[in-house]
Amino acid sequence: MFDSIRRGFGFLGQALDMARKDGDLLKPSVYGMGVGFVVSIIGAIPIIIAALLVGDTDFGNVALGVLGAILIFVQYAVAYIFSGMTAYLVYGYLTEGDARMEKAWEIVRRDWWDILSLAGASTLVKIVENFARGRRGRRNPLGEIIANIINTVWTTATYFILPAMVIEDLNLANAVKRATEIIRKNLLLVAVTEIGVSGVVGFIGGILGFIAVLIGVGIFFAFAATANQTESVWPFVIGGGLAVLVSGSLLAVITALSSYVTTAYHTCMFLWARTAEDAVAHGQSAQAVPAPAPLAAVLNPA
Structure with a gap:
């Protein structure tokens, strides 16, 4: 346990040293935070309006669910776009010695459909996860455990799916297979x-x-x-x-x-x-x- 933590500190230092040597590595994460914040604020407006106007009706519940799912999808899309850029920049830095933002943008534009499909898949996973947890006030302990497992497994998988997409130019299905294979062989x-x-x-x-x-x-x-x-x-x-x-x-x-x-x-x-x-x-x-x-x-x- 302590050895694992010590290794974590070692990688943290190495990653920050990379960013110190090439500032482009940090740019997508910073941009992603800004864009994600704006998207969340804008996306919250129709949800708040719908909650105030029709929140207590069956139609309102459906509308809130749809609007919430759309917001989650957009948030995932933004996060994956900039995380994909970071992954490609790290790849460029380690293989070519230079992280080039223009190349990362080009790769993201090339893989935009794959990235959006990953955002859609993550949205569905989040819906299943929330369903497993149950409604507020009706939390299911077993459902919480299942939801946490789903969240951990899928989140870890996406960290490998994105590099597979932007580095190997794979679609969602093949990227999932690739990530699963890598995790299975190195579990x-x-x-x-x-x-x-x-x-x-x-x-x-x-x-x-x-x-x-x-x-x-x-x-x-x-x-x-x-x-x-x-x-x-x-x-x-x-x-x-x-x-x-x-x-x-x-x-x-x-x-x-x-x-x-x-x-x-x-x-x-x-x-x-x-x-x-x-x-x-x-x-x-x-x-x-x-x-x-x-x-x-x-x-x-x-």
């Missing part, structure tokens, strides 16, 4: 390193997120302290606005970094498995295949 390795990398990313992200919130709270109270002297509400307004702006910006950066590291890890795993398969096909040993430099810190820590 133990994927599971162990997944725990380490995901655990470290979540832990560091949680700590930094907590610090970001504390900074926001500190800014608010710093301005609020002046309200007693000025007897005005403006310190509260300005302090609250700055607190939300600063904390929100920091949280967005943290989320973007987490997304980048997670995508980079799975892309490296995909590339290593791909190279190992090619070596075996030529009569060589898979164990003799060197892992991509960032992944080497996870597989063979010093």
Whole structure:
């Protein structure tokens, strides 16, 4: 367990070092956060209106369900577009020494239908997952377990499906087969390193997120302290606005970094498995295949 976590920290350092050397690697994650936020705000408007107007009717429930599914689909589409770009940029950096944004955009445009089909599949999986959990107030413990398993399995699969799409130009069906094959052949390795990398990313992200919130709270109270002297509400307004702006910006950066590291890890795993398969096909040993430099810190820590 501790060895897995130590490996996770090793990969985190390697991934951040890659981003330091080539800033383009981080751009899709940052862009994705911004676009995703705007999409969520816009998509929430018709849902709120429908809830206020017809939320208590059968038609309203259907309308809310449809609008919610559409929003989930669009959110997945945005996330996969930019994650796919990140995967291809990592591939370009490791194979050519340069992550080129224009090439990543070109690949995403080429695979737009495949990416949308993946978003559609993930939307269906999310609907099944929510159905298994049950309605609010009627939570089913067994359903929760099943839903969590579905979420974990499918989320892990998508991390390998995307590289298969953008690197090997596969459609959804073939990319799912490819991802399943890679996970099946490297199940133990994927599971162990997944725990380490995901655990470290979540832990560091949680700590930094907590610090970001504390900074926001500190800014608010710093301005609020002046309200007693000025007897005005403006310190509260300005302090609250700055607190939300600063904390929100920091949280967005943290989320973007987490997304980048997670995508980079799975892309490296995909590339290593791909190279190992090619070596075996030529009569060589898979164990003799060197892992991509960032992944080497996870597989063979010093």
